[in-house]
Amino acid sequence: MYEKYLEKSASFYPEYPRKSGNQSVTHYCPGCGHGIAHKYIAEALDDLKLTERTVLISPVGCSVFAYYYFDVGNLQAAHGRAPAVATGIKRINPHSIVISYQGDGDLAAIGGDEIIHAANRGERLTVFFVNNAIYGMTGGQMAPTTLVGQQTTTSPRGRNIHNEGYPIRMCELISALEAPVYVERVSLHSPGARAKARKAIRKALENQVQGKGFSFVEILAQCPTGWKVSAPDSLKWIEEKMLPYYPVQVFRDKSAEAEGWAPPDVAYSDADVLQLIELPLEDEAAPAARPKVPEQYRNPRIKIAGFGGQGVLLLGVAMAQLGMMEGYNVSWLPSYGPEMRGGTAHCHVNISDTPIGSPLVSASTVCVAFNKPSLEKFEKEMARGGLLIYNTSMIDIQPTRKDVEWLPIPASEIASQMGNIRFANMVVLGAFIQKTGLINMETAIKGLPAFIKAKKLIAENVKALENGAAFVRGELKI
Amino acid sequence: MTDKLDRGRLEISVDECKGCGLCIVACPVQVIEFSKTVINKQGYHPAQYKGSGCTGCGTCFYACPEPGAVTVYRLAKQAQ
Numbered sequence: 001m002y003e004k005y006l007e008k009s010a011s012f013y014p015e016y017p018r019k020s021g022n023q024s025v026t027h028y029c030p031g032c033g034h035g036i037a038h039k040y041i042a043e044a045l046d047d048l049k050l051t052e053r054t055v056l057i058s059p060v061g062c063s064v065f066a067y068y069y070f071d072v073g074n075l076q077a078a079h080g081r082a083p084a085v086a087t088g089i090k091r092i093n094p095h096s097i098v099i100s101y102q103g104d105g106d107l108a109a110i111g112g113d114e115i116i117h118a119a120n121r122g123e124r125l126t127v128f129f130v131n132n133a134i135y136g137m138t139g140g141q142m143a144p145t146t147l148v149g150q151q152t153t154t155s156p157r158g159r160n161i162h163n164e165g166y167p168i169r170m171c172e173l174i175s176a177l178e179a180p181v182y183v184e185r186v187s188l189h190s191p192g193a194r195a196k197a198r199k200a201i202r203k204a205l206e207n208q209v210q211g212k213g214f215s216f217v218e219i220l221a222q223c224p225t226g227w228k229v230s231a232p233d234s235l236k237w238i239e240e241k242m243l244p245y246y247p248v249q250v251f252r253d254k255s256a257e258a259e260g261w262a263p264p265d266v267a268y269s270d271a272d273v274l275q276l277i278e279l280p281l282e283d284e285a286a287p288a289a290r291p292k293v294p295e296q297y298r299n300p301r302i303k304i305a306g307f308g309g310q311g312v313l314l315l316g317v318a319m320a321q322l323g324m325m326e327g328y329n330v331s332w333l334p335s336y337g338p339e340m341r342g343g344t345a346h347c348h349v350n351i352s353d354t355p356i357g358s359p360l361v362s363a364s365t366v367c368v369a370f371n372k373p374s375l376e377k378f379e380k381e382m383a384r385g386g387l388l389i390y391n392t393s394m395i396d397i398q399p400t401r402k403d404v405e406w407l408p409i410p411a412s413e414i415a416s417q418m419g420n421i422r423f424a425n426m427v428v429l430g431a432f433i434q435k436t437g438l439i440n441m442e443t444a445i446k447g448l449p450a451f452i453k454a455k456k457l458i459a460e461n462v463k464a465l466e467n468g469a470a471f472v473r474g475e476l477k478i
Numbered sequence: 479m480t481d482k483l484d485r486g487r488l489e490i491s492v493d494e495c496k497g498c499g500l501c502i503v504a505c506p507v508q509v510i511e512f513s514k515t516v517i518n519k520q521g522y523h524p525a526q527y528k529g530s531g532c533t534g535c536g537t538c539f540y541a542c543p544e545p546g547a548v549t550v551y552r553l554a555k556q557a558q
Contacts, residue, residue, distance in 0.1 A: 001483070001553060001554050001556075002486075002487045002551035002552065002553055002554065003551060003552055003553075003554045004549065004550075004551055005486070005534055005536060005550045005551055005552040006536045006539040006540075006548070006549065006550040007546075007549045007550075008545050008546035008549070009545065012545045012546070022519065022520065024493065024494055024546070025493075025494050025496070025520065025544060025547075026543075026544060026545065028543060029496075030496035030497055030498035030522070030543075031496070031498030031499070031500055031543060032543050033543070034543070035542075035543025035544055035545065036540070036541070036542070036543045038543075038545065039540070039542075039543070039545055040540075042545065069545065191504055191506075191537045191540070191541065194540050194541065195540075198540070224498070230499070231498035231499055231500050232499050232500065232502075232503045235500070235503070
């Protein structure tokens with residue numbers, strides 16, 4: 001005789017399979033305001049029936065994993081760049097409801113510029129700004145919103161206006177701009193305040209449904225962990241410390257008078273698009289003669305790894321560039337952060353007959369290892385039956401994978417004998433071309449100037465290609 | 479009065495509760511408490527319904543940060 005009145009919102013996943021550990025609860029600390037904000041957003045998406053057309057941009061910060069929880073389209077943006085990513089999605093896909101969900105470190109510090117300009121352009125977005133006056137994820141450092149006198153790990157004597165300046169009031173800043181349609185600050189500190197927060201969240205979403213324009217809701221939220229208080233006390237903390245500096249009010253509401261905008265209901269065919277950008281239709285653009293490729297080497301997902309400076313990234317560029325010249329779909333994704341810290345540089349390359357969904361290569365079908373750590377790290381993740389090309393000049397061990405094809409090549413030695421160890425990558429490219437037949441050698445030779453900038457080295461690079469190929473044919477001995 | 483049904487009922491998922499206590503301070507009729515005996519999977523004493531007195535107002539639901547920890551029921555119209 002009792003009926004369910006309030007339960008877990010359908011806009012959340014029933015379980016969180018992307019999450020490690022306990023997949024039935026969020027990763028948030030006990031009492032965290034993020035969970036509450038998530039619930040209000042999910043509830044509004046349910047009630048407004050927006051779940052299926054919503055794209056939520058996760059920020060960097062504690063809420064980086066929002067995509068674990070919301071059963072909507074999800075994308076995670078670089079730190080502070082959620083409004084720019086949201087802008088792109090909304091403009092390409094104007095029927096989508098695009099939400100930028102950001103914390104105060106993300107939105108008010110590193111992303112300060114992004115949010116101001118998205119607001120100033122009047123992007124038809126909904127931005128939820130969760131302000132807890134601290135950097136939560138990294139362990140409680142001072143944020144731009146940290147209150148004067150507030151102690152954090154980086155302001156142990158309290159925020160000092162002479163050193164760190166005053167906390168930023170984002171709502172006030174944004175409402176100084178002309179374009180925003182709706183700007184409100186709400187709080188989670190009491191049942192009454194929470195009711196207003198739910199209403200504001202809903203309104204900001206409704207505005208986007210009606211195409212009204214930029215809507216911004218700042219949510220004062222508790223961080224019991226960062227503030228080092230109990231969850232119930234954290235509500236008092238908001239009330240006593242935050243509210244005097246961050247007044248809870250509507251700063252701007254032009255929702256009623258703002259003109260609604262609906263995206264034009266047009267669908268373009270592929271042919272329309274090609275015509276618009278004045279490219280020949282696909283059939284005509286197709287290459288005349290693509291080489292015949294053995295089944296196991298078709299549509300390779302390639303990972304190339306080595307030390308920074310071994311030409312790892314350039315080899316990837318070369319493969320992608322030549323693949324493109326042969327009329328394949330290609331992608332190249334570099335990863336060159338960690339080599340500064342002693343790791344390996346690597347890149348991901350796809351060469352495919354069909355459109356490429358993601359540039360990321362997880363189970364590689366071709367793995368090129370220039371040094372030992374790369375072999376050890378990346379042979380493990382190869383797909384069964386893949387091709388493992390490894391530089392025996394710098395790798396004195398054997399691969400462990402017996403279910404992949406090995407192609408050992410003393411690339412650095414071949415290059416050294418030519419007079420420059422840096423040709424090793426082109427030696428490998430030559431070997432790859434010879435082995436897989438994916439690319440015509442003539443195409444490769446013709447295409448070299450596209451990625452070898454030093455023109456005087458072209459001839460030697462061609463020689464390196466040919467040497468690599470000759471080694472695979474067994475015509476070159478070291 | 480004792481045979482009159484409560485207007486609401488409350489369920490708190492033992493293993494989803496993180497024991498923050500926000501529902502306890504939010505409840506206007508104070509019918510939620512920490513369990514003194516149960517320690518859940520996550521290592522917390524979860525909040526629990528005292529068993530009677532719930533009005534089904536939903537204040538605890540909106541105070542709880544965990545999406546699925548609290549479920550609120552209301553007495554069906556025909557039963558009242």
